[in-house]
Amino acid sequence: MVAMDGKKVTVTYTDEFGIWQHLADEFRQHFPLRNLHWKSAKGPLRNIQVLGVELKRFNPDTTEQSHMNPETLLEKPYLNLYFVNCDDNEKYRQIVKNKIREWLNIVDSKRKQEWLIVYVTKQETMRNAARYFMKGTVFDKIKADFNSSRRERCVQLRLAENDSEDYEAWQELITKIKEGILCSFDQHVITYEEEIKKFDSQRSIVGWNYCRSFILKERLALTFEIMNLFEEALVQYDELEASFFQVLKDRALAWFGSFGATDPNDDSDNILDIKKKQYRDLIMQNTTSEFDFRCYLFARQCQLLGRLHRPVDICRRAQFFISTFCRAIKEHQANIGEHFLESWIFSSCMSVVNECEELAPLTSMDDSSTIAFNAAKGELLDLARKQLDKIGIYYDHLPSLLPFTASLGDVIPPATDEEGKAKKNFSITNKELQEAINSQNDFDVLYLSLTNRALGAYEGSARLRSVLRLQGDVAALHFDGRYSMALWRTRMDSC
Structure with a gap:
């Protein structure tokens, strides 16, 4: 799913x-x-409505390295808690104080991690301690030994005997936990922004590396994402995209190994799946291809839009991305293979539509948003259908006549046997397309099914011209002797 659950703090x-x-x-x-x-x-107050937290036992042996994968860095703790239960002043002085100090020395050696000492006691213990108030409680001594001048690092959790007192005790602790997490998060943001600014200022220096810039900025984006600040995270990827287009304009693509699009299933994999390849590792190693990089960047943008529950924006971005990136793919057609582009466009459109159809019911949309979603979805389905026009004509499943040749841009003559054999060397890996190529009946079923989905989307957005155009395409096939029943069903569905 696009709107998948993220990592927790x-x-x-x-x-x-x-x-x-x-x-x-x-x-x-x-x-x-x-x-x-x-x-x-730099900005206004941000409200984080919900923040997931993963509790782990402290591991003193973990080490951190600056070259770690950005996603791995997110597993570092934001806050470390130390639970204390001791009401004997002498025991505290001889044993407990040293234990806390040893723990604190380890925590202080870790960068950008906050800490909090939680003194746990019962109400009965508090009443007994009041008799010896002149001596001071253990908690008083902990505060005197470990509280800093800037902020309190110690909090008392009194296990109460009734619900109201218990709620108040826990609320104080939870408030301190929130403060600690936000303080650590703020330190991360400030540090990462300074590193990005410093690295970008060296852009004109020989040796500057776009992939390194990407990793630094993505680290900041992932930091926002883990705090459920998805808009801020999306801004980072949008800025990375703008920066990439500048690199592309300057033809400074030395950091990309090749154009790519030659790995198995590159033409058919789900374009929104960021786990199908080790994208971040490839970028960090400066071995990513332009194809993989652009697919990954697009998928991350869509993933964040999914978490913001914006399926309309996902469809619109997909249409723009696919239509613009296919031009670059065409330039490398000789190294990729015949019909790679058609398979990639078809697979990408269908992946986005299928994901967004699952996301839409989880999204609150008014009538105008529903119309916009249907329109954007219809255009993607229509674009996928046009690829069937091209493939159908090539494999003689469709006549090489209008309106089907309109998807080609130009009417092309049928290929000779030798030309056909040469062009069919590339093997499409999309299973639906494979079945459609191998069977006239399977092609007809797929073509009709996709046309009906596009018709339904256009009807839901009141795109009447598009509806009539698609109905006309199906009507044209009626005269081919195969689609009389298909035409009847299509017309009945549109009534």
Whole structure:
């Protein structure tokens, strides 16, 4: 699915006093976090309505490296919690204080990670401690030893005997957790923005690398995404796209190994699937092809639009991307193979439409949005159908006459046997197209099915001219002796 679930912010916990087993279930009930507010240095206040959190036991042995994959970096904790349960001042002084200090030294060695000490106690313990107030409680000593002047790093969780007091105690802890996560997130954003700015300022220097620039900026985009700030993440990819077009205009494509589009199933894979190849690794290694890079960039933009529940924008972007990128593919047709382009356009259009049809019911759309979605979807289905015109004429499943030759741009004469054999060396890997090529009946079924889907979309958007055009195409086949029943069904469906 386009609108797939994203990663969660990681929060670790350290429990050296056997507390976690008594807190875990209730602790998890307070997640996901809700209503976080982040103020960036450059923009207005952002509201994060829901934020998923993954709790993990603290691992002191984990190390971080600056060259790590951006997605791997997201697994680093934003906040580390240390649970303490001790009401004996002497034990605290001799044992507990040193344990906290050792943990804190490890946490401080990790970059851009926040920490919080959680002192867990019961109400009964609090009442007993009041008798010895002059000595000060263990929690008082923890605050004196570890609180910083800038912000409080210690919070007390009182396990209450009634629900109202329990709610207040947990709310204080949850508030501190929100503050810690937002503080860590803000540090990440500031650091990444500074690195991007510094690297972009070196653009005119020999050795500057677009792929490196992409990785830096995508790291920022993924950081926004993990915090459910999808609009901000999308801006980063849109800026990367604009930057790429400038590179393309300057013909400075030395960072791309080749044009590509020669891997198995490149003509038929789901264009929105970002896991079908190790895209980020290829980009980091400067071995990605232009074809893979542009497909990945487009898929990431659509993935974010999916998480924003904007199927109309996905369809519109897809139409623009496919129609513009196919020109570049045509320039490399000799190295790719005959009918690669038709198969890629058909497969890409159908992948986008199928994904968006699953997304649309999950999206709140008014009448105008529904009309816009049907129109955008209809254009993609129509574009896919035009590829069937081209393939059908080539394999003699359609007559080489108008209106079918209109999809070719020019009316082409039938290929000779020798030319046909030479052109058929490339093997289309889309299974639907394979079956349609091998069987006249399968081709007819696919052609009619796709035409009906396009008709339904155009009718839902009141595109009457497009409806009449498609009905005319089917009517033309009536005279070929194969589509009399198909024509009747199409007309009945449109009534």
